[in-house]
Structure formats: C-alpha cells, structure tokens
Amino acid sequence: MATKPKRTYDEALAFVKVKAAAAAKKSKPKTKAEKAEKPQQLSLELWPDAVRGVPNVVLRSALFGVSKAREVHKKRTMIAAVEGYDIRFKGEMFNQTDLDVWETLLHLARLQPLGTQVEFTAHSLLKQLGRGTSGKHHEELKEQLMRLIGGAVEITWTKERRAFAGALVSSYFRDDETGRYVVKFNPDMAQLYGVGHTLIDWSERQALGQDLLAKWLHGHYASHAAPYPYKVATLRTWSRSTVERLGDFRKQLRLALNKLVANGSLKSWSIDPDTDLVHVVNIPSPAQLKHLTKTKTKVRRNG
Numbered sequence: 001m002a003t004k005p006k007r008t009y010d011e012a013l014a015f016v017k018v019k020a021a022a023a024a025k026k027s028k029p030k031t032k033a034e035k036a037e038k039p040q041q042l043s044l045e046l047w048p049d050a051v052r053g054v055p056n057v058v059l060r061s062a063l064f065g066v067s068k069a070r071e072v073h074k075k076r077t078m079i080a081a082v083e084g085y086d087i088r089f090k091g092e093m094f095n096q097t098d099l100d101v102w103e104t105l106l107h108l109a110r111l112q113p114l115g116t117q118v119e120f121t122a123h124s125l126l127k128q129l130g131r132g133t134s135g136k137h138h139e140e141l142k143e144q145l146m147r148l149i150g151g152a153v154e155i156t157w158t159k160e161r162r163a164f165a166g167a168l169v170s171s172y173f174r175d176d177e178t179g180r181y182v183v184k185f186n187p188d189m190a191q192l193y194g195v196g197h198t199l200i201d202w203s204e205r206q207a208l209g210q211d212l213l214a215k216w217l218h219g220h221y222a223s224h225a226a227p228y229p230y231k232v233a234t235l236r237t238w239s240r241s242t243v244e245r246l247g248d249f250r251k252q253l254r255l256a257l258n259k260l261v262a263n264g265s266l267k268s269w270s271i272d273p274d275t276d277l278v279h280v281v282n283i284p285s286p287a288q289l290k291h292l293t294k295t296k297t298k299v300r301r302n303g
Helices: 009-026 032-037 096-109 122-128 135-150 187-194 202-207 212-222 232-238 246-262 286-302
Strands: 051-055 072-079 085-092 118-121 152-157 162-167 171-175 180-184 197-201 266-271 277-282
Touching: 051 096, 051 187, 051 202, 085 135, 096 118, 096 122, 096 135, 096 212, 118 122, 122 135, 135 162, 135 171, 162 187, 197 202, 197 212, 202 212, 212 246, 212 277, 232 246, 246 266, 246 277
Parallel strands: none
Antiparallel strands: 051 197, 072 085, 085 152, 118 180, 152 162, 171 180, 266 277
8 A cells, every 4th residue: 555655844834724724614603792701712833743832932041951950949030041031930940851741731732722721641641752651750740740830930021021920831630540631721821932933843852862951952053043153151051051160061062962963953063162152053944944035135135
C-alpha cells in the first residue's frame, strides 16, 4: 500500500487553518442575547503538531532557567530578561523541565478556548514528554504542575506600558483511579501570545535531552530571525545559570552550541576572543524568512 507523502511545514499549517475555518462555518451563530450572556473566550493559534507555540517573553528571559537548583522568592523579584520586558516573580523558580510540561499543556490547549478544561492522562502526557511512566515520574509531574500553579508571574512590556500578572497554570483536577487530569488556564494568558510568539521544533528540543542550557539556547535563538551578538556573561545571566566562573560557563556554552549545530537548529556560531561576543547564524523559519524579506525590501526603499 502506498504511503501518504509527509506534509511540509507550510502545508501542515495551512491544513490546520482550513480545518479550523471549516469547523467555524459549521458552528451555529450565537444570538445577541447569548453573546451578552457569555463573554468570548480567547484561543491560541492552531499550530501544527510538530511544533510548540511559546511566547517570546518566555524564550528571551530567565523565567525558565537552566539551573536544577530552585530558588524560592518570597517577594516579587526582578528576573533577567532582554530589553523591552520587566519580569517579576514570586514563588519557586522554574527551569527548562517545567517549560517542557508547560509547552505540552499549551499544545493541547490550542485546540480549544483558553479557560476551558484540557483533559489528558498522566501516562499519555509523560509519553509526549519523552519521559518514563514509573511512580517517580508521576510524582515529578505532580510537583511540576504545582510549581506552575504556585508561581506568580508579572510581565510588563515596557514600551507598551502593559502588564500581565498571574499563574501560568490556574488549577487542575486529578483522578488517581484513572490517572486523568483536567487542567485550566487563565484566559488572560493569551495576551502573552498576542505580543509575539515562536513555533519551536519539538523534535529538535527533545533531541537535546537533559542539556538544559542547550534547550534554553534553542528557544532563545529560535525566537530571533537574525540574532544579535551577545556577550557570554549576558547569556549566563539571561539563562539564570549558577555556574560561578565565566570560563566554566563558556565551556558549557560551546558544548551546547555545538549540539544545536549538530541537530540542525543553527548554521554556525563563534565567540569573538576580543569582545567575548557570541555570534550565531540562525536557520530562520518560513515566517521569519518572510519577515527578513520584508525588512530588506523596506531598507532598499528607504535607501
């Protein structure tokens, strides 16, 4: 039997958009009374199954860092981020393993309005995460969900003078007989996507295994069509690395960047020995290529 050809990224994205449009046409239009009775809920973009949609503010900050040691902030504490964001956090700090869980939950949530329940079994979620399914892994998942519920995040977009504050996961219900979870999100969290988000290649991220620095770099550079060169010390701060000696962090950075080149996430990288600036040549996504083309066109016209 002949197998169906694998869809390209653009074809897959177009497919889910067509499906969403068809579903919308079939739905019965609401009366004015019904609209007034229940406010419209916000939905996430229907991205393809091979990627995960993540807000840029998450990928360009230390909110989900690389340290396995978790600080606990009892008061609103400023978290390192690129220019344009002010982030304050209260609670037990997140790292890249928590981001894996959050990305996967949002991947499920994209199929329906935020604020409605997202249902899954712990076994299926652990499988999607590429983890084991032993009792230990189930307990780790419980801890991570509670951490996401308990961490209070305040994100301010300094230029727009707007802010979001809340938990990244609102609540969950668990049935220990069946392993079934029901997770809810705050609908206001969709605002994080409205300001800008990136589609992360999930297979590339999973291939990085337990290398938390490589995962942070993967997301950070994926969120830039043409990354700026940053100092090694700056990347250490933004990734919230706890490595004290800059030379030791530089060694870890080199190894992590080599992994990204090996799995096709980056074309190349270099560190200027005089300035200690990290130069990276990215592999832009289709959407980023369009953005770069528009930018070049504008430059030519203005020139």
